[in-house]
Amino acid sequence: MVDKVIGIDIGGTNLRGALANKDGDILKRMKISSHADQGIEKLIDNLAGFIKDISEGENVRDIGLGIPGIIDSKNGIITQAPNILNVHDYPLRAALNKKLGSDIHLVIENDSNSAAVGEWWIGASKNVNSMIMITMGTGVGGGIVLDDKLWTGADGMAGEIGHMTIYPDGAKCNCGNYGCLESYASASAIRRMVREGLENKSLNTKLRESIRNAYLEDIPEIVMEAASEGDSFSLGIWQEVGKALGIAIASLVNLLNIEMVVIGGGVSNAWDLFIDATYEEAHRRAFRAPMKRAKIKKGLLGDDAGILGSAHLAFKSYSEKKS
Amino acid sequence: MVDKVIGIDIGGTNLRGALANKDGDILKRMKISSHADQGIEKLIDNLAGFIKDISEGENVRDIGLGIPGIIDSKNGIITQAPNILNVHDYPLRAALNKKLGSDIHLVIENDSNSAAVGEWWIGASKNVNSMIMITMGTGVGGGIVLDDKLWTGADGMAGEIGHMTIYPDGAKCNCGNYGCLESYASASAIRRMVREGLENKSLNTKLRESIRNAYLEDIPEIVMEAASEGDSFSLGIWQEVGKALGIAIASLVNLLNIEMVVIGGGVSNAWDLFIDATYEEAHRRAFRAPMKRAKIKKGLLGDDAGILGSAHLAFKSYSEKKS
Numbered sequence: 001m002v003d004k005v006i007g008i009d010i011g012g013t014n015l016r017g018a019l020a021n022k023d024g025d026i027l028k029r030m031k032i033s034s035h036a037d038q039g040i041e042k043l044i045d046n047l048a049g050f051i052k053d054i055s056e057g058e059n060v061r062d063i064g065l066g067i068p069g070i071i072d073s074k075n076g077i078i079t080q081a082p083n084i085l086n087v088h089d090y091p092l093r094a095a096l097n098k099k100l101g102s103d104i105h106l107v108i109e110n111d112s113n114s115a116a117v118g119e120w121w122i123g124a125s126k127n128v129n130s131m132i133m134i135t136m137g138t139g140v141g142g143g144i145v146l147d148d149k150l151w152t153g154a155d156g157m158a159g160e161i162g163h164m165t166i167y168p169d170g171a172k173c174n175c176g177n178y179g180c181l182e183s184y185a186s187a188s189a190i191r192r193m194v195r196e197g198l199e200n201k202s203l204n205t206k207l208r209e210s211i212r213n214a215y216l217e218d219i220p221e222i223v224m225e226a227a228s229e230g231d232s233f234s235l236g237i238w239q240e241v242g243k244a245l246g247i248a249i250a251s252l253v254n255l256l257n258i259e260m261v262v263i264g265g266g267v268s269n270a271w272d273l274f275i276d277a278t279y280e281e282a283h284r285r286a287f288r289a290p291m292k293r294a295k296i297k298k299g300l301l302g303d304d305a306g307i308l309g310s311a312h313l314a315f316k317s318y319s320e321k322k323s
Numbered sequence: 324m325v326d327k328v329i330g331i332d333i334g335g336t337n338l339r340g341a342l343a344n345k346d347g348d349i350l351k352r353m354k355i356s357s358h359a360d361q362g363i364e365k366l367i368d369n370l371a372g373f374i375k376d377i378s379e380g381e382n383v384r385d386i387g388l389g390i391p392g393i394i395d396s397k398n399g400i401i402t403q404a405p406n407i408l409n410v411h412d413y414p415l416r417a418a419l420n421k422k423l424g425s426d427i428h429l430v431i432e433n434d435s436n437s438a439a440v441g442e443w444w445i446g447a448s449k450n451v452n453s454m455i456m457i458t459m460g461t462g463v464g465g466g467i468v469l470d471d472k473l474w475t476g477a478d479g480m481a482g483e484i485g486h487m488t489i490y491p492d493g494a495k496c497n498c499g500n501y502g503c504l505e506s507y508a509s510a511s512a513i514r515r516m517v518r519e520g521l522e523n524k525s526l527n528t529k530l531r532e533s534i535r536n537a538y539l540e541d542i543p544e545i546v547m548e549a550a551s552e553g554d555s556f557s558l559g560i561w562q563e564v565g566k567a568l569g570i571a572i573a574s575l576v577n578l579l580n581i582e583m584v585v586i587g588g589g590v591s592n593a594w595d596l597f598i599d600a601t602y603e604e605a606h607r608r609a610f611r612a613p614m615k616r617a618k619i620k621k622g623l624l625g626d627d628a629g630i631l632g633s634a635h636l637a638f639k640s641y642s643e644k645k646s
Contacts, residue, residue: 070610070612079612129477130476130477142578144578144579146469146474147472147474149470151469151470151579152580153453153579153580153581153613154452154453154580154581154582154613154616155580155612155613155616156580157580157610157612157613158578158579158580158613159578160577160578160610160613161578163574163577163609163610164574164577164578165489165570165573165574165608166488166491167491168489168490168570175610177573177607177608177609178608247488247491250488250500251486251487251488251574252578254483254486254487255465255467255481255482255483255484255487255575255578256467256474256476256481257475257476257477257478257479257480257481258476258477259477284500285488285500285501286486286500287393287480287483287486287498289393289402289478289480290476290477290478290480290481290483293477293478
């Protein structure tokens with residue numbers, strides 16, 4: 001009987017991981033640089049060392065890993081993970097088993113799927129059978145839990161909520177399509193809107209100066225602060241974000257009649273600035289009854305959603321092995 | 324062991340039903356007027372008589388019924404069916420059991436969901452584990468089969484593919500929302516486009532005359548014939564239909580990574596006139612890998628999809644009773 005597992009979130013910058021028990025308590029947590037930019041070999045070395053460090057003094061054999069990318073979960077393969085690595089069809093599970101031993105059991109999943117599982121397991125959607133998680137970060141990720149099971153699709157690629165078309169003739173998305181949710185409700189979407197604002201001079205002097213002196217990654221937070229202080233351009237951006245999210249949620253609710261929509265990720269920290277627009281837009285568009293059913297909630301687990309979701313998948317996979 | 328069941332499709336105009344075996348062979352089929360416009364009491368009388376007629380000489384106790392509306396399947400209740408009946412929360416199963424006896428086992432489902440089950444069971448999606456059916460009729464209905472099970476949602480309301488928002492500022496839909504798939508890819512959408520064409524005089528004389536002398540319900544077929552003869556206005560309508568469908572399919576594919584999308588319903592008879600636009604739009608927008616996986620196919624069962632799907636649900640429900 002397994003009583004502890006490790007959940008790991010693999011990011012472009014950091015590896016974050018934790019030792020967790022069956023109740024989802026985090027017994028130990030660690031973080032190191034991933035050095036993913038130095039290539040997959042280096043990342044594997046780091047991961048193997050990281051797993052050894054977390055499991056030190058414990059007898060842990062079940063490990064869940066969340067990665068931003070398209071993952072073939074069944075075979076433990078990274079199909080593609082363009083935001084952190086230049087690999088195609090890389091056999092992550094096999095590579096790690098070679099380093100760690102074949103008795104270590106590894107479950108690999110897309111990081112947004114893991115986050116959905118985390119919030120469903122012990123977060124905002126505890127006691128809910130069907131939910132959708134929307135993760136607003138650099139991009140927009142998603143995960144779908146139906147009938148208490150993660151729906152990953154025919155090839156493990158389901159849940160790309162960020163790439164539902166919201167505005168068919170809208171802004172170009174990183175994926176090549178036009179008007180995806182991601183191109184209106186992510187950190188990179190906010191940066192685009194700010195850039196357009198700079199071009200057509202719709203920013204006031206103060207905001208323009210803050211933006212010009214800022215790192216690219218800090219722009220969403222600057223727009224958040226400016227909006228909180230009443231800056232109308234910034235408030236407009238959050239209206240736009242909220243509206244796009246509401247359009248997507250209305251379609252999801254009509255389509256899947258889920259019990260809950262959970263919104264997480266760094267950009268969701270601006271909750272109070274966009275959620276009214278989201279709520280209004282979603283209720284205006286969706287059927288009354290399923291929309292009434294689908295509570296829209298903020299994620300409860302923050303950055304731990306992915307780690308805990310991966311831990312749960314490791315537990316779950318253990319019980320599947322057994323049977 | 325049950326070897327025969329009855330599947331029935333309840334429409335505003337007709338009741339259509341069949342006696343079917345476990346292989347989906349139709350052993351007997353019947354059709355009568357539903358007289359739904361004379362109220363629910365009359366419809367129940369007709370249904371009870373219809374069921375007795377089909378089951379004459381057979382020992383059939385398991386019956387599946389498909390109805391256009393929002394159905395609470397678990398409790399056998401018609402939540403709403405505005406297109407055929409003015410009822411709210413009507414206990415259809417209880418009413419029929421009162422007429423037919425409590426030993427008759429009735430399974431009630433939304434008609435588009437039934438059609439999806441039919442195509443998945445023995446139609447275009449035979450041997451496929453996950454599929455979406457889009458039914459293009461007066462409106463646009465849908466059904467979602469995931470992991471070999473109909474996904475009906477928390478309240479049996481899932482699958483409203485026709486009410487995904489495609490163009491947020493688009494044409495007003497019958498549901499009150501703007502720019503739903505239904506307002507671009509249904510018979511009523513085609514009638515709207517023709518009406519707009521008449522208003523801004525973009526129809527040539529021949530087509531205008533045919534339209535003016537036609538019954539409202541025949542308009543989609545007239546536009547189909549005109550397009551087949553090369554009329555540019557009519558071809559444009561089918562382009563519009565195909566494009567809207569392609570946008571919806573791209574979002575569905577990115578979201579659910581299903582193996583197949585099946586398109587049925589009367590309007591889909593114009594297949595050759597819209598499918599290229601659908602295919603092009605869907606492939607342009609969706610991720611390459613899941614789009615490659617998701618075959619887009621025409622329904623194989625035509626009007627029988629719903630009847631056979633209802634029959635399958637009756638068989639399935641029988642085996643659930645047993646266990």
